[in-house]
Amino acid sequence: MSIKTKLSMIMSCSVLVILILNIALSYYTTEENLRQDSENKMVLTAKQIAISVEQNQYSSDYVKRQIGNNLWLASVMAANELDPDIRKITNEELVQLSHKLGVSHISLLEQTDDDIIVSRSSDPREIGLSTKSMSYWYQAFKQLFEKQQVTIPQGQKQDHFWSDGFEYSTSSPTDIDIWGYYHDGKRNYIINPFYNNNEVDDYVKISSPDEILTKIREVNPSILEITGINPLTFASPDMGEDGRDENYRKLNDRPIRFGTYQYGSVDEDHRAVVRAVRTGQNVSFVSETHDQKVLKNFIPIFTPNKPSYVISIVMDYKQISSMVSEQLVSHASISLVLLEIVIFGSYLLAGYITRPIQSILGKVNDVADGHFDFRLKVKRKDELGQLANRINAMIRNLGHYTSRLKQMYEENRAVKEHLESIINQTADAIHITDLEGKVLRVNRAFEQLYGFRSREVEGRMLKIIPPEAAEEMARQHAQLIEGLSITSNETVWMKKDGTRVEVSVSTAPVRDEAGEITALISVSRDITNRNRMEELLRRSEKLTTVGQLAAGVAHEIRNPLTTLRGFLQLQQQSNKLNHRHLDLMLSELDRINLIVGEFLILAKPQAVHFQDRDVRFILGDVISLLDSQAHLHGVEFVLRASSDSAMVHCEENQLKQVFINVLKNGMEAMPNGGSIYIKLKLDEQAKRVRIEIRDEGIGIPEEMMPKLGEPFFTNKESGTGLGLMVSQRIIESHKGMMDIKSALNRGTTVIIELPASEQQTSLPEADQPAEEQQPDEEN
DSSP: OOHHHHHHHHHHHHHHHHHHHHHHHHHHHHHHHHHHHHHHHHHHHHHHHHHHHHHHHHHHHHHHHHHHHHHHHHHHHHHHHSOSSGGGOOHHHHHHHHHHHTOSEEEEEEEOSSOEEEEEESSGGGTTOBOTTSTHHHHHHHHHHHHSOOOSSSSEEETTEEEOOEEEOSSSTTOEEEEOEEOOSSSSSEEEEEEOHHHHHHHHHHHOOHHHHHHHHHHOTTEEEEEEEOTTTTTOTTOOTTSOOTTOOSTTTOSEEEEOOSSOOHHHHHHHHHHHHHHSSOEEEEEEETTEEEEEEEEEEOOTTSOOEEEEEEEETHHHHHHHHHHHHHHHHHHHHHHHHHHHHHHHHHHHHHHHHHHHHHHHHHHHTTOOSOOOOOOOOSHHHHHHHHHHHHHHHHHHHHHHHHHHHHHHHHHHHHHHHHHHHOSSEEEEEETTSBEEEEOHHHHHHHOOOHHHHBTSBOOOSOGGGHHHHHHHHHHHHTTOOEEEEEEEEEOTTSOEEEEEEEEEEEEOTTSOEEEEEEEEEEOHHHHHHHHHHHHHHHHHHHHHHHHHHHHHHHHHHHHHHHHHHHHHHHTOOOHHHHHHHHHHHHHHHHHHHHHHHHHSOOOOOOEEEEHHHHHHHHHHHHHHHHHHTTEEEEEEEOSSOOEEEEOHHHHHHHHHHHHHHHHHTOTTOEEEEEEEEEETTTTEEEEEEEOOSOOOOGGGGGGTTSTTOOSSTTOOSHHHHHHHHHHHHTTOEEEEEEETTTEEEEEEEEEBOSOOOOOOGGGSOOOOOOOOOOO
């Protein structure tokens, strides 16, 4: 097909599309205008109905007030006729009294411990009726009993009297009654006269707008249905397709206040009702009901001091459709004539336009084949000449950009291969997941550490988290999504075969060029061997400490053993049993047992079990254990602790090991003896326990301070340098802080801070650890 023919067809098709769009626009514009006009008419109709309903309401209110006055008079007259004690009144007496006063029935309400019930009535259906579930009615009855006046906003109130108008009867749901309630404080019951069906018929006719609705539909036959909808109970779970609901049968609770509901779709209509009430604007839409296309309009009605409701008007869409169809036929006839004229003219115009394009087309085909070494020669000054010049510029740019793209492709390929090589050669396991947890990529170290192949996990959820750590991982995932990074998190993950491995994991979010988080990258390292080495170091230091303590413990035990030997020799010589000597011997044995027990705690491995402990008592035990060794070196411990408890969540034996290491270092730093000052206090604002241990030793040179805590670094001839490192690790595992300050030949101060436990208790004065009162020393 030639370009000329194509251009002619394009121009004709373009005009055809324009004509079709014009017809469609005209169609929808006409339909929308007619629909808008119909909606305006329905809004006006709804307002007229609302005015009529309000007028009917005024009339019904007047009737209710008149009947309420009659019930009040009947109640006063009944009070004069009835005995004040309900037990002396019979139902037959109430039957006679109701005929005498001209009311339908009289009931008497009696108050029980937790309810108000009908105890006597001329209507047997009322007897035994409970009122506890009658919402504000029950409150009105209680107020009548308590103060003979009703203060709730609902209903009609008079002297010692209350009435709430017409309503369906509880004892006989098909009857519409009006009740009055009277209590003058002189009797133990409420008088309840009421009218039913016969007296209510006229009221229903007065209050119902059905006659007005019938006349409106007669004037406008296109209106199929008019419905008054109660938005509070409409579309409740038990409402039927006809709008009836057994749970809401009261006059003010019924889903359909007036009219009929035959063209309804409950779910669709409920959404429209909610929207109309929320926005205060009418809501309209086209719907299919009973195989009939209809236009529904929902108009909210708001009346001051009265519940709002919605008027639904359903109109037959046939009238709008017929008018739109006539308009469519007219536009289509005119468009066909115009299209024939355009087809002939476009064919002539296409021949003139396409001739110079043929020469350009051949050259463009060469460009498409990848040839950029020629230029078009067109001398025309019109749009085709400009097109030729722009094609020449395009050819130059395409040649330049093609060369650049080839170069950039080679550079990107080299960088990608380099990065992949780095990731695969690193010793740390790396895996990348999307925000849902599905694996995007893993490296070789990951495959070796966890036993998974990349093809087994990519695109799937990674199952390496133990069940007990799932909650913690979910919390960390939420922090990562918010943009936080998690570094050096030591945990336990699972391998493919189910075995567990101790790892240190660092996870960070991956962002795109716009700064949005698109993935998460995790780097994990096997720390099983490191943890085992640290545990061995702690045990080694502990055994070293135990060995050094052995001399002090032996000296401490030798004194009570000498005493025991003396007493035993004395009793052997006298061949008599001295009970006072026995008490002293048992006391010395208890002291030996205490010393040996504390020594064994350090000598044998202990399970790590964190508990809430008072640091004062832990320090006291350590001082008692080291006291004998301190005396051998001429060292005195001076403890200053506040009377407040210093509870921390800790592993007691590990803290003892820290305090023993620090105190032993202090003793060894004072070869000529001296004092070690220990201060302990609770910082309630920071919620931390602070322990300061200061000696009067030789101090540490300034150039050695940065190396403190490094393994096997020490300034002692027989030291290993592991004690301070192990102590720092223990304090870090307790989420605390350890700081060392020292001045050469002036002493060293070790500051330990631990997070305080939430449970702090003050002990009696007798239970406080011993505190030696010494003058404050400058650190």
